[in-house]
Amino acid sequence: MDRPSAESAYRRILELREEIARHDHRYYVLDDPTITDAEYDRLMQELRQLEEAYPQFHDDTSPTQRVGGAVAEGFSEVVHAIPMLSLDNAFSGEELEAFDARVRRATGADVVEYVVEPKIDGLGISLTYVNGRLSVGATRGDGTVGENITANLRTVRAIPLRLREGAPPQLDVRGEVYMAKEDFVRLNQARAEAGEPVFANPRNAAAGSLRQLDPSVTAKRRLAAFFYYVPLPEQVEASTHWDALEALRALGFPVNPLIKRCMGIREAIEAARQLEERRPSLPYEIDGMVVKVNRLDLQARLGFTSRSPRWAVALKYPAQQGVTRIIDIVVQVGRTGVLTPTAQFEPVQVGGVTVSRASLHNIDYIRAKDIRIGDRVVIQRAGDVIPEVVRVIAEERDGTEREFVMPSVCPACNSEVVRPEGEAATRCVNFACPARLREGLVHFASRDAMNIDGLGPSMVERLVDAGLVRDVADIYYLTAEQLTTLERVGPRSAANLVAAIEASKSNPVYRLIFALGIRHVGENMAKLLAKEFLSIDRLAAAERDELLAVPTVGPAIADSVVEFFRNRQNLDALARLRQAGVRMADEPPVIGAVRAHESRFAGKTFVFTGALSKFKRSEAEAIVEELGGKASSSVSRNTDYVVAGADAGSKLARARELGVAVLTEAEFLDMLEQVGYHLPDGGE
């Protein structure tokens, strides 16, 4: 291919940067993506290649620059031109009414309009944009001097690197970076598994992730952000706080969608109450509500104390804590062999939920908190969901408490346990350990893995106890007769299970890779490896360096993949899976006699719009991709075909405008037929 002229390359670079930034905004700010991940990756790859070929067009605000740059020796200081203050607290409706009375007295207003916002439990940050480009991002620090964490904040995709149309010459914004509850739980699981210390709560996890000297570590953590304050509102020409937030939204910042305007404090208290009800179901942690005077002229009249604004107050929730006793500490063995000590409590209500156990993670955690069996402890639900021990009430000890010792043999199989140097985790080394086996089988059959319906924890336990299954391959040699010998298994459920096992044989290879339970290989990594290597054999033969050459595969993953495929038992199980007919390779798809890359679909971009009668849009897109084409959701000059179903609207109009070929559904079906692709019967 000819190298494009510098001018046309630059034009394309600008186009791609803008398009990718638009998709980032849709995904990370609006939570409403319009393209597939694969399509996004392709845009990124094209941009990366062009930027590499034309380094003169480097730009810090390019979406490719979010990956995290060089490791820093320390953070430099940033002096906040306007100090980052904290908020006064209120703990009840009465205290809010007293706040309102003060506001009305000082301003002479009869009724004050308030804005009620969730108080995000994360890390406060301050960003400065110059000419619409992110220039400096800092932590709060002591309120006057913070740390310059710009390189890390760049990796947070919810933070715009460039503002949308209408940005002022300079803009300062304040907001909160946080970690969603789900991502916090996942991060801690991975850390516990790797023998690393866990974070106490999502706020610590967010703070720990942002205060990393290596921005590429931050980039791997899933962080998000909300913005809630413009300290110099004249920069956005707002006369109310609400308008300032609207302006932020229009410039591309994530602004919390639950924010409400309320006339008078009564309405504000009611809004706060309603928000509190939603607290458990929110995907992120909040530790209260913030009530702010909406009119900025009134805010100015109220002013600040040395600590906090007089025009805002935080209504804090009582912490969801409880006190109970540790009856025992039992050890559970996970599928990777990690021994996890778990505290059993006298059941106690915390935030409306009965808590009777909590993970103590590992022996270092127990020692650091000096937790003993029999101790009275304060517990709380971290991430609003996961219970944890906050501290021991040592004053109440009576001498009968016992120290916990990590068993020197596996509680499930009596084999040796090891604690590798530098790791907090203790592991059972026996690959055939029944506890590991059970957990491994449950994982193997789970929905995101091989998806074998009817093979849940209780069935797995019965199969293992009966000695019918000793590794994952044994699953595929089970017969209906064998199954009916188990308790509570009739001929019908036996037949169903055999059918579900049979069906799982033709799963795409990534499911098998994920199901094998290779350490550090989650579902996404499994997909990536399947795409890269196409078959189990090629993956098994991959050397460490080959694995490391795959983007986002680090040394820990590469080592554990290599180790997994060196293990005799694993290879043996794989051989028997193969023999049973479990699919081991994703062939480049063959359709009829036509190979995908030869088909009329290869490399062509399709957009489906309107209602199709023979399939769902997602199915049509999958077929196109199977045939080597691309499916997109927006029409551009790069679109080859728009397939218009009933009631097609703006995309069809756009296609006509750009002169893109338009097909009816029938014409699309003809095209499929011509390459030998037939829709499955009755599958509609």
Ligand code: IVH
């Ligand atoms: S307004 C001058 N609004 O809470 C007023 N703060 O305890 C600036 N926070 O330092 C703060 N959600 O880090 C405001 N919706 C919200 C907030 C919020 C969380 C944090 C912020 C602040 C701390 C005060």
